[in-house]
Amino acid sequence: MVRTLLIDNIGELTTNDETLGSGLGGRLADAAVLIEGERIAWVGPAAQAPAADERIDAEGRALLPGWVDSHTHMVFAGDRTAEFEARMAGEAYAAGGINVTVNATRAASDAELEANLARLVGEARRDGTTTMETKTGYGLTVADEVRSARVAATQADAVTFLGAHVVPAGVDPAAYLDLVTGKMLDAVAPLVSAVDVFCESGAFDEAQTRRILETAAAKGLATRVHGNQLGHGPGTQLAVEHGSLSVDHLGFLTDDDIAALAGSWGEGSRGTVARGTVATVLPACDLSTRMPLAPARKLVDAGAVVAIASNCNPGTSYTSSMGFCVATAVLQMGLTVQEAVRAATLGGAIALGMHEDGWIDPRGAAQPRVGVVSPGARADLQLLNAPSVTHLAYRPGMRLTEAVWKAGTRVV
Ligand SMILES: N=CN[C@@H](CCC(=O)O)C(=O)O
Numbered sequence: 001m002v003r004t005l006l007i008d009n010i011g012e013l014t015t016n017d018e019t020l021g022s023g024l025g026g027r028l029a030d031a032a033v034l035i036e037g038e039r040i041a042w043v044g045p046a047a048q049a050p051a052a053d054e055r056i057d058a059e060g061r062a063l064l065p066g067w068v069d070s071h072t073h074m075v076f077a078g079d080r081t082a083e084f085e086a087r088m089a090g091e092a093y094a095a096g097g098i099n100v101t102v103n104a105t106r107a108a109s110d111a112e113l114e115a116n117l118a119r120l121v122g123e124a125r126r127d128g129t130t131t132m133e134t135k136t137g138y139g140l141t142v143a144d145e146v147r148s149a150r151v152a153a154t155q156a157d158a159v160t161f162l163g164a165h166v167v168p169a170g171v172d173p174a175a176y177l178d179l180v181t182g183k184m185l186d187a188v189a190p191l192v193s194a195v196d197v198f199c200e201s202g203a204f205d206e207a208q209t210r211r212i213l214e215t216a217a218a219k220g221l222a223t224r225v226h227g228n229q230l231g232h233g234p235g236t237q238l239a240v241e242h243g244s245l246s247v248d249h250l251g252f253l254t255d256d257d258i259a260a261l262a263g264s265w266g267e268g269s270r271g272t273v274a275r276g277t278v279a280t281v282l283p284a285c286d287l288s289t290r291m292p293l294a295p296a297r298k299l300v301d302a303g304a305v306v307a308i309a310s311n312c313n314p315g316t317s318y319t320s321s322m323g324f325c326v327a328t329a330v331l332q333m334g335l336t337v338q339e340a341v342r343a344a345t346l347g348g349a350i351a352l353g354m355h356e357d358g359w360i361d362p363r364g365a366a367q368p369r370v371g372v373v374s375p376g377a378r379a380d381l382q383l384l385n386a387p388s389v390t391h392l393a394y395r396p397g398m399r400l401t402e403a404v405w406k407a408g409t410r411v412v
């Protein structure tokens with residue numbers, strides 16, 4: 001018999017399913033949610049709640065989907081405090097700092113990488129994250145990238161191959177491009193669901209990015225792009241042209257880039273009709289590198305599908321706090337709380353292709369959808385110690401996540 005759990009007396013429920021509730025986020029007041037095993041079985045008014053094996057009284061607090069963090073780099077060793085201090089003293093961020101982490105990662109044992117990843121995943125979970133993507137990209141040899149993907153798959157919901165992070169120090173760029181689109185990709189492909197490329201000066205240029213995206217697609221892998229982070233470049237247009245799942249960073253966008261992202265979804269589809277490219281903004285990274293904030297308000301107004309992610313990594317964004325990212329997106333990027341919460345949950349799910357039933361996890365198993373509180377979805381939920389999601393921005397810096405369920409199991 002599958003056990004049932006009723007979360008009752010919810011003051012404000014954010015479902016992200018507009019057939020269940022009102023306004024953006026499909027909100028219900030005085031609601032209840034029934035979990036059966038790993039899935040949501042029922043959502044509705046508390047007054048009509050069915051019986052269950054166990055009942056939790058939410059005491060009028062807010063319940064929402066767990067965060068879906070669609071962009072992190074959590075398989076690494078070492079520390080970049082000195083680089084951060086130099087940046088805060090006026091130095092600019094440059095892609096070359098990645099090599100410092102590459103050296104430390106190569107020198108670390110598997111156990112060290114696993115322990116660091118577990119520590120970071122634990123931190124994220126305590127802050128309400130229930131679905132996590134993470135990337136390789138600090139190994140940059142065939143063996144080290146395979147090892148990074150293996151380590152990532154032990155704890156992440158989605159693993160992305162980022163061999164095209166930078167050309168490692170001392171390696172010929174043309175030879176590295178052959179490797180990253182050849183032997184390295186072949187070795188890592190069975191372990192990952194997508195391929196990413198850092199399209200930026202100091203990393204990979206337009207022609208190199210194009211080749212990486214085309215090779216990945218020819219192997220049947222989804223793609224993502226790190227684009228428009230340090231200046232205006234071709235990353236966004238290439239991502240749209242190649243049907244990438246997402247393009248991430250976006251501090252330097254033209255109106256044409258914004259129109260291309262919005263247009264990639266087709267009229268009025270917002271992810272439900274034709275697949276487009278998600279615009280993923282990384283507020284903590286923009287702050288931590290003192291770069292312009294991505295134009296999230298303009299993107300939403302233009303009709304783009306926006307995701308918010310932490311970009312947790314030791315160089316540009318050493319935080320996994322999605323609550324902090326949501327607050328920043330509201331206070332600094334001009335999103336409403338409901339828009340930001342949706343971008344950090346359903347937006348992330350769309351960026352990962354996990355918003356529909358039947359996505360395949362890194363271990364090859366079909367999984368239910370995430371980012372929504374709706375019958376059939378995975379029971380990934382967070383209860384706030386607050387009456388509404390508005391408190392996430394109204395009380396910035398406060399850790400409001402009180403309880404977290406992942407696949408129906410209480411993990412916080
Ligand atoms: N921009 C490329 N990659 C990471 C930074 C990696 C690093 O500096 O270690 C990012 O997304 O910001």
Ligand SMILES: [Zn+2]
Nearest residue numbers: 071073226311
């Ligand atoms: Zn990144």
